[in-house]
Amino acid sequence: MLIALENTEILQIHRDDVLTPCKKHHSIEALFSKLFSFGTLGMMKRISEMLEENARERYNIFVTESNGLLQRIRLGDIANYLGITQVSLSRIRSGK
Known part of the structure; x- marks a missing residue:
């Protein structure tokens, strides 16, 4: 569940809408790869803190x-x- 502190607009992108330009342009693929990596690392850090600290x-x-x-x-x-x-x-x- 997400709780927004302020009025927030959430946009959803369908998986195919991400994969199609990634197949055509390496730079877009690299960008999304980094974004997903940052998200994954953030979640791993949060889980680690909750378990270890x-x-x-x-x-x-x-x-x-x-x-x-x-x-x-x-x-x-x-x-x-x-x-x-x-x-x-x-x-x-x-x-x-």
């Missing part, structure tokens, strides 16, 4: 990488993203 470290990573979002996101949504309760997030934020 404790809640405090996940919060610190979030603050470091998404600092501009902190003031725009509800604490409940941040807690949900980190896989912890809002009470646990409050404890982490207060340094306890």
Whole structure:
């Protein structure tokens, strides 16, 4: 499930609409290959963080990488993203 912070327009491209120009133009194929690689690496990093890092470290990573979002996101949504309760997030934020 996706939760948008702001009004968002989502576009969907059919697989064939991507593959056809990729077959004709190597540069387009390279572009989409990089885009898919970045997406895959991002998902792998996120899964790794959820499995290997404790809640405090996940919060610190979030603050470091998404600092501009902190003031725009509800604490409940941040807690949900980190896989912890809002009470646990409050404890982490207060340094306890």
